[in-house]
Amino acid sequence: MKLQLLAVLALATPLFFTNVVKADNPQDLQKLLATGECIGCNLSGANLSSAHLIGADLRGANLQNANLTEANLEGADLTGANLAGANLTSAYITNVNLKQANLNNVNLTRAKIYDSNVYQASMNNLTITDAEIYHTGIGIGGEDAEIPDWK
Numbered sequence: 001m002k003l004q005l006l007a008v009l010a011l012a013t014p015l016f017f018t019n020v021v022k023a024d025n026p027q028d029l030q031k032l033l034a035t036g037e038c039i040g041c042n043l044s045g046a047n048l049s050s051a052h053l054i055g056a057d058l059r060g061a062n063l064q065n066a067n068l069t070e071a072n073l074e075g076a077d078l079t080g081a082n083l084a085g086a087n088l089t090s091a092y093i094t095n096v097n098l099k100q101a102n103l104n105n106v107n108l109t110r111a112k113i114y115d116s117n118v119y120q121a122s123m124n125n126l127t128i129t130d131a132e133i134y135h136t137g138i139g140i141g142g143e144d145a146e147i148p149d150w151k
Contacts, residue, residue: 032056044082099149113138119149 028041037057044064048071055075063078065085072092082102089107094114098121107127116136123138133139137147 032058097150108138117150119147 024044024046025042028038028043029046032038032041032043032053033051036053036055038061039057040060041058042062043058043066044062046063046066049067049069051068051071053071053073053076056073056077058076058078058081060080061078062082063086064082066083067087068091069087069089070091071088073094073096074092075095077097078101079097079099080101081098083098083106084102084104085106087107088111090110090112091108092112093108093116094112096113096116099117099119101118101121103118103121103126104124105126106123108131109127109129111128111131113131113133113136115134118137126138128138
């Protein structure tokens with residue numbers, strides 16, 4: 001009996017001490033982590049907390065309700081991606097292409113957003129508490145200002 005208990009504990013212990021990376025489609029997640037590219041992938045619900053996605057190509061990807069807390073998205077291409085309901089708390093979002101992306105209900109609390117393209121992005125009900133936003137067309141209230149597209 002003691003031997004069986006020790007065997008179960010030995011197998012289960014690593015599960016308690018690792019940052020589990022998961023998604024609805026594990027194959028797409030593996031592809032992203034291995035190549036930095038996952039165009040049109042289904043990463044909905046993925047736990048990408050603290051992930052280094054520098055320069056990742058995620059055009060048209062489904063990241064709905066993904067956890068991107070403290071993720072580094074510097075230079076990533078998220079053109080047309082669905083990030084509805086995603087958590088980007090304390091994420092680093094600089095030089096990111098979010099053109100035509102769905103950012104509805106995204107949590108950007110304490111995010112650092114610099115020089116990113118949000119041309120024609122849907123941005124309803126953003127949470128931007130304590131976020132740093134520079135040279136990016138995200139603001140508070142009123143009609144949308146003219147948001148330039150990257151050329």
